[in-house]
Amino acid sequence: MSRRTTWTSWPSREALSPEGTTRYGRLRAWTGRVFVTGLLLWRGVSEHPVLSWRTLFDVVAVTGCVLGVWAFFRLTLARRVWTSLLILLAAAGLAVAARAVGFDVLAVVVWCGVVVVALRRLPWAAAVPVAAVALAGYAVTADDSWPTTAATAAGLFLLGHALRLDAEARGTALRLRLRERAALEAQAESAALTERARIAREMHDVLAHSLSAQLVHLEAARLLIERDAGRERILERVVAARAMAREGLAETRQALSALRGETAPVEEYLRDLAALTEATAVEVGGERRALSAEAAQTVRRVAQEALTNVRRHAPGARVQVWLAYEDGHVALEVRDFGAVRDPGRDGGGPVPAGSGYGLIGMRERAELLGGTLEAGPDEEGFVVRLRVPA
Numbered sequence: 208m209s210r211r212t213t214w215t216s217w218p219s220r221e222a223l224s225p226e227g228t229t230r231y232g233r234l235r236a237w238t239g240r241v242f243v244t245g246l247l248l249w250r251g252v253s254e255h256p257v258l259s260w261r262t263l264f265d266v267v268a269v270t271g272c273v274l275g276v277w278a279f280f281r282l283t284l285a286r287r288v289w290t291s292l293l294i295l296l297a298a299a300g301l302a303v304a305a306r307a308v309g310f311d312v313l314a315v316v317v318w319c320g321v322v323v324v325a326l327r328r329l330p331w332a333a334a335v336p337v338a339a340v341a342l343a344g345y346a347v348t349a350d351d352s353w354p355t356t357a358a359t360a361a362g363l364f365l366l367g368h369a370l371r372l373d374a375e376a377r378g379t380a381l382r383l384r385l386r387e388r389a390a391l392e393a394q395a396e397s398a399a400l401t402e403r404a405r406i407a408r409e410m411h412d413v414l415a416h417s418l419s420a421q422l423v424h425l426e427a428a429r430l431l432i433e434r435d436a437g438r439e440r441i442l443e444r445v446v447a448a449r450a451m452a453r454e455g456l457a458e459t460r461q462a463l464s465a466l467r468g469e470t471a472p473v474e475e476y477l478r479d480l481a482a483l484t485e486a487t488a489v490e491v492g493g494e495r496r497a498l499s500a501e502a503a504q505t506v507r508r509v510a511q512e513a514l515t516n517v518r519r520h521a522p523g524a525r526v527q528v529w530l531a532y533e534d535g536h537v538a539l540e541v542r543d544f545g546a547v548r549d550p551g552r553d554g555g556g557p558v559p560a561g562s563g564y565g566l567i568g569m570r571e572r573a574e575l576l577g578g579t580l581e582a583g584p585d586e587e588g589f590v591v592r593l594r595v596p597a
Contacts, residue, residue: 215332218371221378223284223328268301268313275301276324283328291329295321295337299344306348318345319363326367327374338364417455424448473498473506473537477528480510487514487525493532501576502597506530506539509569509580513541513591516566521545524588536578537597542590566591 217223279294302317321341325334342360349356428444474491481487498506510528517526524545531538566582573580578595 219378222374323367489528539593
């Protein structure tokens with residue numbers, strides 16, 4: 208910030224606002240205001256116990272000071288420099304009038320208050336001249352020796368400057384808290400959007416493929432009925448659709464359990480899944496640890512798809528499932544020792560009951576996590592390799 212901007216700029220809005228002030232700070236400020244107001248009223252009434260115009264002047268003057276302070280705070284908060292200066296000019300006139308009628312205490316308090324609030328709430332270009340005039344008025348009003356008066360004037364200037372710095376520090380702390388709160392809210396919103404995307408992806412993987420496969424079977428059954436095909440062919444399609452619906456329902460329940468965090472450990476899930484396939488062995492390597500929900504679900508889905516493809520394309524083949532916990536990653540390998548085949552082809556025949564997710568979708572899921580998925584034949588059969596951060 209340039210020197211000219213510093214000279215003409217207002218204190219920050221947070222520094223002018225009471226927002227961010229502690230309860231103790233607010234109590235202290237109000238206690239001081241009430242004490243000074245009560246002291247001035249008591250001093251004015253005690254000096255003139257008989258009701259007279261001087262007593263009335265004292266009460267009206269103190270009341271005007273209270274209203275003037277309130278108006279000045281509101282105007283400076285709105286950054287209205289000229290109207291704020293008019294308030295201080297009226298306060299100076301009140302101090303002169305109080306001095307003329309002998310209410311010296313009020314005059315001194317007004318002069319001192321003008322110095323402090325001007326330095327505390329106005330731009331430096333306006334605060335310094337106003338403070339200088341007020342200090343001159345105080346010097347004329349005070350009955351102390353000039354060293355005492357000079358020391359008091361310097362103390363008032365330092366007090367106003369210190370209060371300004373304290374308010375700016377409080378305003379800076381308030382802005383930092385607001386930015387931190389906004390950052391936390393943005394982070395929570397981002398996390399919520401990410402979770403929604405994950406739920407949507409889970410539901411799509413489970414329902415979209417399952418329902419589309421059911422539609423294929425039901426549409427085929429409808430065509431067979433229209434062509435008066437044999438009962439066995441129609442029943443085959445209906446049974447396949449029912450199997451797809453049953454498996455889709457089971458997968459939906461499993462996905463909902465995963466979203467609620469109720470899933471079993473990955474290695475336990477793999478063993479339960481391998482039990483459905485004959486001659487399947489599961490090996491786990493590395494130090495076992497908890498995986499993120501996304502990584503664990505990806506491992507489950509890939510293993511499920513790979514084993515489903517084995518049942519579909521190489522029934523009876525020996526299968527080896529290997530899970531490895533690596534530094535910063537988790538790796539899965541599903542290898543079968545059957546005939547070399549293309550897992551994406553169905554030979555043009557009916558689509559068997561299966562998960563229907565497809566390795567392409569699994570590869571996309573792995574890439575979303577920053578991982579990789581490789582699938583293809585080798586000398587002994589077919590192998591699927593997954594590696595994702597975890």
